[in-house]
Amino acid sequence: MYIFCGDVMNENQYIEKLNIRDEIFPELYQYAKENRVPIIDSDALNIVKNFIKLKSVKSILEVGTAIGYSGLHMLSVSDDIQLTTIELNEASYKIANENFNTYKVQDRVTHIHGDAKEVSVNGKFDMIFIDASKGNNLLFLEKYKPLLNPGGFIIVDNILLRGLIVQETIDNKNKRKLKEKVDRFNHYVKENFDHTMYFNVGDGLLVITV
Numbered sequence: 084m085y086i087f088c089g090d091v092m093n094e095n096q097y098i099e100k101l102n103i104r105d106e107i108f109p110e111l112y113q114y115a116k117e118n119r120v121p122i123i124d125s126d127a128l129n130i131v132k133n134f135i136k137l138k139s140v141k142s143i144l145e146v147g148t149a150i151g152y153s154g155l156h157m158l159s160v161s162d163d164i165q166l167t168t169i170e171l172n173e174a175s176y177k178i179a180n181e182n183f184n185t186y187k188v189q190d191r192v193t194h195i196h197g198d199a200k201e202v203s204v205n206g207k208f209d210m211i212f213i214d215a216s217k218g219n220n221l222l223f224l225e226k227y228k229p230l231l232n233p234g235g236f237i238i239v240d241n242i243l244l245r246g247l248i249v250q251e252t253i254d255n256k257n258k259r260k261l262k263e264k265v266d267r268f269n270h271y272v273k274e275n276f277d278h279t280m281y282f283n284v285g286d287g288l289l290v291i292t293v
């Protein structure tokens with residue numbers, strides 16, 4: 084427990100504060116918060132961007148674009164990064180397109196409108212970022228893993244389901260099923276991949292080195 088200027092914070096909050104950087108897309112962040120668009124937490128995003136930098140990632144496949152917030156952030160790490168990103172929801176897809184245009188990265192983005200369970204994606208990628216329907220994580224992992232370049236890695240967001248993952252009793256049937264599915268996925272990855280990292284940042288990040 085640390086005491087800062089009268090505020091008491093625990094170790095997780097202390098680290099969270101250090102991991103959060105100044106927002107470089109404040110309008111998008113604000114829009115997401117006001118319109119309840121689920122975007123990656125700022126501290127987790129910082130970790131994702133550091134992996135991109137650390138591994139000199141040049142090509143990213145993102146499953147779940149939403150309004151393009153994480154996509155724009157990932158592209159901001161270096162001008163030579165290309166992004167392929169998939170979004171099911173038409174309204175979000177259109178807003179993301181506008182945002183990619185506004186920030187003049189449209190030439191670096193292949194934006195696919197459709198269900199990531201069904202669309203076909205061309206290309207090879209240094210990194211895959213899975214951030215769509217959480218109950219389909221395993222399906223996305225198995226479908227897109229073959230598109231990784233040698234030495235590539237996969238990041239999955241929201242592996243903690245905002246705390247649901249450790250709740251013993253869940254009355255809502257859909258929530259209970261989702262928790263069970265994501266919990267099975269989290270353990271499946273541990274059992275089937277030699278190199279995994281589970282981070283308690285944001286809503287939980289999983290990094291898989293294939």
Ligand SMILES: C[S@@+](CC[C@H](N)C(=O)[O-])C[C@H]1O[C@@H](n2cnc3c(N)ncnc32)[C@H](O)[C@@H]1O
Nearest residue numbers: 122123147149152153170171172198199215216
């Ligand atoms: C958590 S949001 C993505 C947030 C975004 N990556 C960010 O951090 O800025 C998840 C998005 O995945 C989309 N989605 C859900 N299921 C999908 C699917 N099967 N295929 C493609 N997109 C999907 C949703 O419409 C939603 O916009």
